[in-house]
Each structure stands twice: as C-alpha cells, then as structure tokens.
Amino acid sequence: MIKNVVFDMGNVILRWDPQYIAEKLSNNEKEKEIIINELFASKQWALLDEGKISLEETVASFSSKHRELLKYALYHWHDYFEPFIEIIPLLKRLKNNNYQIYLLSNCNKQFDEYCQRVEAFKYFDGFYISAKHLLVKPDIKIYQDFLNEFHLKAEESVFIDDVKANIDGAKQAGIAGYCYDGDVCKLEKYLIDEMKLDF
Secondary structure, three states, rough: OOEEEEEEEEEOEOOOOOHHHHHOOOOOOHHHHHHHHHOOOOOOHHHHOOOOOOHHHHHHHHOOOOHHHHHHHHHHHHHHOOHHHHHHHHHHHHHOOOOEEEEEEEEOHHHHHHHHHOOHHHHHEEEEEEHHHOOOOOOHHHHHHHHHOOOOHHHHHHEEEEHHHHHHHHHOOOEEEOOOOOOOOHHHHHHHHHOOOOO
C-alpha cells in the first residue's frame, strides 16, 4: 500500500528552463548565452547540486571577464523559478487523504532562500535536497538515504520525476516511479489506477 508520494522539483513543482531564466536575467543575447553556458551548464553548477562547492567558491571560479554578470545570475536565478500552480489541487487532495508528501531533488542549498515563496511546499512533510546530503540522482544511494532520513519503506512510496534515469534509479531502490510529462490528469490517473491511491 502506498503511503508516501515523493516529488522531484524541477519541471514537476517548479518550471526549470535555463533559457527562460537567462532571458529574465538579461536582455542581451551574448549575456544570455554566457549565463546558460558558464553557469547552468557548468561543472560548478553540478558541484553545487552535489554540495561539493559553496556559492563563494563558485563566484571565485568564474572568469574575471564575466564574473559580475555570473555572480548576479547565481544569486538571482531563483527569482524566476516559477511554480506550476496546476499541481496544487493534487497536493491538497493527497494531503487531505493523509498521504505523506516529500520532495527529493537535485538542487543546491539556495533552496532555503526560495522555498518559503512556493505555495505548493506548504503541503509537504519533508524536503530532501541533494546538496545537503552530498548525493545526487540517479545514484541508488540517494534514494536509500532518503528513505532512511524519513524512516520510510520503499514499497510504500512512489516517486515522480521528469527524468527517466532518475525514475530508473528509484526503481533500483525498490521505489515505484512515474516519469512526469507535465500532464497532471495523467499523473492522477496513474496514482489511482496503478498505485491504487484513494483520494
């Protein structure tokens, strides 16, 4: 019996679109390209998610030529990390029917700076942020550590993510998984028909 519904964050709870965010951060085409390539697609960004580098160390690693632009982008990108309001009714229904709701996300410690602004998160029972545990999806260890962190059973949990590799990692840890494509109705149908949730 499923008791715990676990969500990824980017493109499930909030819109993760580096191109869109870069366009909000700058009106200059060259600057947008720099933000995408030298921040979001950089090794440093991955290291932030892994919790292996601080924001200050990230800034220091930027080339001096673009440092101020990239520093601004690093500290303000999440101002444009837009919530999907269409997921909220589902979260409310799950919560009202006594399901536990958790977040399991590859993201850096800046989560603490913006999570209070996200209405969806008020329905969550716990947050597992990769950078705080030095583990990232789809490594099987992150799913095992997540379960241990909240004292959950794999067979009582279902994980929703937009990346198939992350779903495959969850399944290796014994957690059922659903690859989300943005269609909330399809997700609800899966939870009811396949996972036998009653909500």
